Amino acid sequence: MLLAKISKKFTVTAQDVATKAGVSRAAVSRTFTNNGSVSKATREKVISAADALGYQVNFLAQGLNRKRSQLIGVVVARLSDPFRSSLLEGLLAEIQRKGYQALVTEVRNPDELEETIRRFTQFQVSGVIVTSGQPPTQLVKDCVQHNIPVVGINRHMDLPDVDFVCSDNETGATLAAEQLIASGCKKFAWLNYAGSTWAGVKRGDSFHRIIMEKYAEDRFALLQIEATQDGYQGGRSAAHEFCRSGASADGVFCANAQLACGFLDGMREHGFHAPNDFHLIGFDDTPLTAQYSYRLTTVSQDIEETAVRAVSCLESRGRDANITQRFEVVPVKLVLRHTSPQIREPR
Amino acid sequence: MLLAKISKKFTVTAQDVATKAGVSRAAVSRTFTNNGSVSKATREKVISAADALGYQVNFLAQGLNRKRSQLIGVVVARLSDPFRSSLLEGLLAEIQRKGYQALVTEVRNPDELEETIRRFTQFQVSGVIVTSGQPPTQLVKDCVQHNIPVVGINRHMDLPDVDFVCSDNETGATLAAEQLIASGCKKFAWLNYAGSTWAGVKRGDSFHRIIMEKYAEDRFALLQIEATQDGYQGGRSAAHEFCRSGASADGVFCANAQLACGFLDGMREHGFHAPNDFHLIGFDDTPLTAQYSYRLTTVSQDIEETAVRAVSCLESRGRDANITQRFEVVPVKLVLRHTSPQIREPR
């Protein structure tokens, strides 16, 4: 009878630990949250009792009480894009390192995002990281109202109280432009997906500005190529279209690495190779870009640093919801590879 | 004063809805869980009141009460590998489709896995999906003891009560072998990472068996190449080593797509190209393999089906923990591309 009762108990609760240690349940709670004050003696009794019983605190109950779980909601999209998955990898690492757990949701079309964030609030998450999707203004407002910090990555959302971390698109584009100019390119092209992200547009604007500063006299120095689709296939089709149109360029800058690799392959199909026939620079330093078949010169984003700052934003706003909006710009660097190689010393 | 009290309430609870609708709180609970019996009239009153107040159930409280949250823990590793991230993408889609939420953890070294699964149990997850990492026997036992279903993907764990979903490695390897044989290859090679996964070993064994059945007389028909590292770079280095050794092969099968792409590039660096100089088949149909620079013939795993079955395993075992162990084998198919093209009609 007694045995049955014991074996029926799956979960060992704080009360069990308290009874075994001969103290009150409050003492157990205090020991593990190191919040209140506990004498060294009782702390040790509690810990050894907890070890013996294999006690582990119930996060659901804890979250219910604190009105805040140690979950962080992460919104991602299109994980098949290597940069996205690398970013997620970095975020996961940082989230775990800080003792949180990641609640990951992939959102395919924007209207799913509403439901998604709603579910995040239902789990009382400590924060939300949005890496994609159009800013769902109303829902983000809900989060703010619920005191749930929100941070956007590589994506500006025009809301106060929402922090924002992005790579230094301006400098990245500038580095690319200067590299192409210094390599002796004369006719430039900017390739982007028509329905591009905010970050992509920023990169294009900066590239445009730099080129125009140097080549103000030549109205045809810069060509805009619009891909009808994002990703590798979008870049490849754009190259086909480009060749078919009879246009030419010797210095090409792409909004992201997938587009760039696709463009490179598309040009190859027409017999044009980098760096002999043109120079090419991408954005996002994914594993793919380093592979022998591409060896793409590219602007490298510092994913690790981005993740660190994003989580840091959530934490600081979690402590004080009224701090001023943060706008973090993460440095980038240019990685020189085969498609736009190191410039030789002037003779 | 009253105003202050109202604005202080962030969360709207079931009690608020009940008061507004003029019913008891139990009625509210019953309406949303459609568990007990509620009259049509009160149900409507409750729903309209809930809508007006913007009520949403607190998952933490719900989980605490039910002793089970609608979370599913997912263990992943090395998301930078395109196949891994594609798999995660598929899992996320299915998990969300079924109304769960994914608690994702990336584990880098095996001993982290213990801590990870412990945290899963602390969140009272409805199930755990393990896509990587060595089987943490003790912890999985803990899950079983806590009535938490566990399923492994492409990874056998030698435990009763743990279900298991994997692609049909045998058929995949057979298809590859038959394709190479039918293409007229005579000297075969099998490339795998030395510390390969269980699935990789299975593929190699089957490939070996098929080749040996056909070429029993020739002891040198099959060559084993061991990569000292997994992934693209592993494959590339293996190709360099292979060329340097002076060995030769005209039909190569690789344990995964990353190895295959690396091997392909490595061979290119030495002037050998597929399909002219040798035929090459990989495993895992990642986006990368379809790209123009590789166009790799490969055994394609059905990620969607894998995800569906994995979640299905969790659900059925969640209903009845004592069902017999499931061992699901998901069909694969051979996708013919450039590195081992379609065989021409015999003349």
Add this chain to the structure above:
DNA sequence: TTAAAAAATGAACACGTGTTCACTTGTTTG
């Protein structure tokens, strides 16, 4: 040694939900 201050402790409440168990109301059957 005594008074005052500090630290430790346990009882009790709160968090928001699901569900049992009596109880009331409405419906069918003999």
Add this chain to the structure above:
DNA sequence: CAAACAAGTGAACACGTGTTCATTTTTTAA
């Protein structure tokens, strides 16, 4: 029409934790 029955309802308990608030014990100061 009465009796048997089904369906709907609300009070109360349980889930496992954090934290306040008196109360007791220990330490420090005089």
